[in-house]
Amino acid sequence: MRIFLEKHLNLLDYALSSLWRRKGKNLSVFFVFTLVIFLLASFLFLTRSLLVSAQITLRQTPEITVQHMVAGRQESIPLSYMGKIEDIFGVHQVSPRVWGYKYNEVTGANITVMGLSRSPLLGEEVLAEGRFGAQGEQGWAVIGQGVLADLDLGSRRSFSFFRPDLTLKPFSVRGIFAPQSNILTYDLVITGIDDGRDLFGLDPQLATDLLVEVVNPLEIATIARKISQVLPDTRVITRPQILKTYQAVFSWRSGFAAICLISALAAFIIMAWDKASGMAPEERREISILKILGWQTPDVLMVRFWESLALALVAFVSGTILAYIHIGYFQAGLFRSVMMGWSVLRPGFDLVPVVSGTDLFLLFSLSILPYLAATIIPAWRSASVATDSALRG
Numbered sequence: 001m002r003i004f005l006e007k008h009l010n011l012l013d014y015a016l017s018s019l020w021r022r023k024g025k026n027l028s029v030f031f032v033f034t035l036v037i038f039l040l041a042s043f044l045f046l047t048r049s050l051l052v053s054a055q056i057t058l059r060q061t062p063e064i065t066v067q068h069m070v071a072g073r074q075e076s077i078p079l080s081y082m083g084k085i086e087d088i089f090g091v092h093q094v095s096p097r098v099w100g101y102k103y104n105e106v107t108g109a110n111i112t113v114m115g116l117s118r119s120p121l122l123g124e125e126v127l128a129e130g131r132f133g134a135q136g137e138q139g140w141a142v143i144g145q146g147v148l149a150d151l152d153l154g155s156r157r158s159f160s161f162f163r164p165d166l167t168l169k170p171f172s173v174r175g176i177f178a179p180q181s182n183i184l185t186y187d188l189v190i191t192g193i194d195d196g197r198d199l200f201g202l203d204p205q206l207a208t209d210l211l212v213e214v215v216n217p218l219e220i221a222t223i224a225r226k227i228s229q230v231l232p233d234t235r236v237i238t239r240p241q242i243l244k245t246y247q248a249v250f251s252w253r254s255g256f257a258a259i260c261l262i263s264a265l266a267a268f269i270i271m272a273w274d275k276a277s278g279m280a281p282e283e284r285r286e287i288s289i290l291k292i293l294g295w296q297t298p299d300v301l302m303v304r305f306w307e308s309l310a311l312a313l314v315a316f317v318s319g320t321i322l323a324y325i326h327i328g329y330f331q332a333g334l335f336r337s338v339m340m341g342w343s344v345l346r347p348g349f350d351l352v353p354v355v356s357g358t359d360l361f362l363l364f365s366l367s368i369l370p371y372l373a374a375t376i377i378p379a380w381r382s383a384s385v386a387t388d389s390a391l392r393g
Helices: 002-021 023-060 081-086 145-150 179-185 193-200 217-230 239-277 281-292 297-328 336-340 357-383 387-392
Strands: 064-070 073-075 091-104 109-116 127-130 140-143 158-162 168-177 188-192 209-214 234-238
Touching (some): 023 297, 064 081, 081 091, 081 209, 081 217, 109 145, 109 193, 168 179, 188 193, 217 234
Parallel strands (some): 109 188
Antiparallel strands (some): 064 073, 091 109, 091 209, 127 168, 140 188, 158 168
């Protein structure tokens, strides 16, 4: 074992010195390889970070949302449905909600306005300043960071929206959401349910949807199924389903981008194959001299393997570190719009890079293994060069 280790350490030392002697050629491969790994790793880390942020934030969303469906489209739901849901064993509380969108013609942004019958599940710890309005209080609003900027409020704490009859509905800002909750609240205005009905012109006996809280979170799926049976004309959405939707959206977008990047990876592999197979006359003479000195073909092949592995590992580590910095310190500036969408009020939350062993293994499999495979055959050809022909060449 000791002889085996000493042999490979010597081979590795020779491989590293060989890489340095041909640093011009190898540096070009290194920079391109690092760039490819950086792009792939950035998308993997960004997707994982978004999913983790969604999981943390969605804990504050309603456990079950009930919507009234007519002809396959959502319609306002009668408040009489609340009693039928409350009769189901395991339901803790049912609350109506009124919500809709207000378009800002100046900035081209859609602002989500939500009227609640009680303080939201988010809790006041997500407020950067102020408070939610009291029960029965009129004209108050709590706004997200994006709404504050979009309406250009500055130090003002009042604004107005148009009702359906084009009269103005005034609001007084009682609180502003903290940046930590931006993934949910960036484009959000929360107000009382009566103000929401007044703003959208909704009948007092109707709501946009119903929010259901359950006693035991493990029974969410069971209670959702019972609601569907009792109210067959409704669509029941659970918190786990919303999370799966986030996962599907982020995975689809990252997969689309990954397909584009795999094309770049394939081009790099082709370039690596070409560089590995196109040996210079100096390399041929070097192999011939090594064979004259007693080296065997497996030894030459092992040197080429160590060269490729060393270059690939350094590029892998460099690209991964650059991707981590790109996500953590530059907030994925190159790809953020691809993953988050192109809305005017795009959530401005801070990304925290999340690195998992699965992502690293996938990145290793997509980058280093194909590169080693692309260099092993040219390496075998170079190790099999006839000594006399190489010396004559």
